[in-house]
Amino acid sequence: TTALEARDVVFSFKTTPALRQASIAVEAGEILAIMGPSGSGKSTLLHCLAGILVPDSGEVWFDGTRVDTLTEEKRSALRREKFGFVFQFGQLVPELTVVENVALPLLLGGVRRAEALRRAGGWFPRLGLEGMEQRRSGELSGGQAQRVALARGLVAGPRVLFADEPTGALDSLTGEQVMDLLVSSAREQGTSVVLVTHEPRVAAYADREVMVRDGKVIAADRIAS
Numbered sequence: 001t002t003a004l005e006a007r008d009v010v011f012s013f014k015t016t017p018a019l020r021q022a023s024i025a026v027e028a029g030e031i032l033a034i035m036g037p038s039g040s041g042k043s044t045l046l047h048c049l050a051g052i053l054v055p056d057s058g059e060v061w062f063d064g065t066r067v068d069t070l071t072e073e074k075r076s077a078l079r080r081e082k083f084g085f086v087f088q089f090g091q092l093v094p095e096l097t098v099v100e101n102v103a104l105p106l107l108l109g110g111v112r113r114a115e116a117l118r119r120a121g122g123w124f125p126r127l128g129l130e131g132m133e134q135r136r137s138g139e140l141s142g143g144q145a146q147r148v149a150l151a152r153g154l155v156a157g158p159r160v161l162f163a164d165e166p167t168g169a170l171d172s173l174t175g176e177q178v179m180d181l182l183v184s185s186a187r188e189q190g191t192s193v194v195l196v197t198h199e200p201r202v203a204a205y206a207d208r209e210v211m212v213r214d215g216k217v218i219a220a221d222r223i224a225s
């Protein structure tokens with residue numbers, strides 16, 4: 001079954017067209033990689049799918065709900081309740097401990113503090129960060145910080161994880177550790193993943209790859225031709 005879909009989505013930043021009738025469907029539990037050159041519209045497509053940007057025309061659907069016509073408040077609630085996010089850089093809150101960072105989506109979702117910290121702490125062994133719960137994000141390496149950011153994206157059990165260049169700031173070995181964790185955790189939870197990357201080695205972790213070119217989605221089997 002389709003979990004998330006964009007139909008003929010058009011989006012411009014002022015006079016810069018970013019998406020020109022982009023269409024894509026993400027299956028429940030599927031890990032989908034969106035590839036394509038810089039500036040082709042990958043991030044904009046992710047933001048439209050996630051209800052962060054509202055298309056100029058076209059439709060976005062999640063689980064039988066039309067997303068693009070929802071109010072900002074309802075889109076915000078949808079993001080908080082059903083979606084998780086992990087980006088390339090700078091996403092941890094430096095004033096908080098790392099376990100508080102992981103717990104944030106739970107706290108925002110109304111889970112009580114002790115329970116949220118307990119659930120967040122449960123991630124640390126598999127992150128390879130046991131005993132580091134009380135550190136600040138500035139004390140972590142890039143790969144450690146990204147694993148913490150990934151745990152935060154997944155801790156509330158989202159239906160869809162949006163990952164925009166999650167390994168873009170990491171060397172290839174560290175990036176592989178992040179992708180191993182992303183894939184195994186998403187599979188365990190049945191979370192769909194929308195993964196934006198320009199690295200073929202990262203896209204290889206996905207079940208399926210699509211290509212974005214000039215604001216349109218091209219099926220992967222047509223990339224080579």
Ligand code: ADP
Pocket residue numbers: 013016017018036037038039040041042043044045
């Ligand atoms: P990609 O993720 O494939 O690199 P983007 O979706 O970020 O592509 O960008 C698509 C196009 O929209 C590019 O031409 C880019 O310069 C432009 N763009 C992206 N974000 C903005 C913005 N905030 N303001 C103006 N133009 C933008």
Ligand code: ADP
Pocket residue numbers: 038039043044164165
């Ligand atoms: P990505 O390819 O992952 O979108 P970029 O470096 O293109 O990364 O963009 C980083 C940030 O700058 C994003 O928030 C994007 O929306 C914004 N941005 C990209 N292009 C432009 C632009 N032409 N004008 C203003 N903001 C832009």
